[in-house]
Amino acid sequence: MSEAIGFRNVRKSFRRRGGELPVIDGADFALARGEFVSVLGPSGCGKSTLLNMAAGFETADSGEVLAGGAPVTGPDHTRGVVFQQYAVFPWLTVADNIAFGLRLAACGIPRDRHAAIVERYIGLMGLRGFENAYPKELSGGMRQRVAIARAYAPGPELLLMDEPFAALDAQTRESMQELLHDIQLTERRTVMLITHSVEEALFLSHRVVVMTPRPSRVSEIVPVGIPFPRTPETRLSPEFIGLRRRLEELLRGLSAAQASTPKEGRAA
Numbered sequence: 001m002s003e004a005i006g007f008r009n010v011r012k013s014f015r016r017r018g019g020e021l022p023v024i025d026g027a028d029f030a031l032a033r034g035e036f037v038s039v040l041g042p043s044g045c046g047k048s049t050l051l052n053m054a055a056g057f058e059t060a061d062s063g064e065v066l067a068g069g070a071p072v073t074g075p076d077h078t079r080g081v082v083f084q085q086y087a088v089f090p091w092l093t094v095a096d097n098i099a100f101g102l103r104l105a106a107c108g109i110p111r112d113r114h115a116a117i118v119e120r121y122i123g124l125m126g127l128r129g130f131e132n133a134y135p136k137e138l139s140g141g142m143r144q145r146v147a148i149a150r151a152y153a154p155g156p157e158l159l160l161m162d163e164p165f166a167a168l169d170a171q172t173r174e175s176m177q178e179l180l181h182d183i184q185l186t187e188r189r190t191v192m193l194i195t196h197s198v199e200e201a202l203f204l205s206h207r208v209v210v211m212t213p214r215p216s217r218v219s220e221i222v223p224v225g226i227p228f229p230r231t232p233e234t235r236l237s238p239e240f241i242g243l244r245r246r247l248e249e250l251l252r253g254l255s256a257a258q259a260s261t262p263k264e265g266r267a268a
């Protein structure tokens, strides 16, 4: 299978008051086309930094970030991004938010197809009846459904999601995971998801990348061998529970290692 996004020995530091903060120290992993991969790791280890490099918002100090084999040089329409918040435009209706990326010339989808594409994602994301609503009239979960629809609509090869459900209550979060799972069954895009939730990572992913504390590298890549489609009962299966325990233990160990490093090595 060909590679959608690859990190090759990537290093990244940030310049801060008081010196350099090394964040990523040789990250090396790749996502195959059509693969759903979650990235877990101790708080502040650089997960969002990895995603921002894949999106083209940040550049690596050394090593390479490759999208479809070509170096990432900046953001473009082949990579869609969903953030935790502020992902929808408050001045646009639901339909216009979803159409936003389609209307950018670079995406190259003819104008006469836009309405059908918007309509399709309205249906897939359960937003029918809300086409003309503004984000302020929607719940947080519905706003994130709009954000996800907007990211999928222009047909990017890769979707980069940075804790898209972190601000939602537990029940909404579970139903959003199920919605994303179902969309992926039909769309089969490549997704890189940053999350703090082991359960979310396991429910959605083919593989889970676990990062070490900062300066971080890959600690382990855990394949999730649970067949698709997954259902709410999957979360209760012995295989799922076993993997959850294993990942939680791994993360506890990594966070404990982080807590015992000298303070000057761990800027906030």
Ligand SMILES: Nc1ncnc2c1ncn2[C@@H]1O[C@H](COP(=O)(O)OP(=O)(O)OP(=O)(O)O)[C@@H](O)[C@H]1O
Residues within 6 Å of the ligand: 014, 015, 016, 021, 023, 041, 042, 043, 044, 045, 046, 047, 048, 049, 050, 267, 268
């Ligand atoms: N633009 C920046 N300038 C300076 N420091 C930054 C910048 N972006 C991130 N950092 C620092 O780099 C470190 C890693 O941040 P990042 O957000 O990538 O980690 P994370 O693993 O996503 O964090 P969390 O788990 O808390 O969401 C943090 O210490 C953060 O303060």
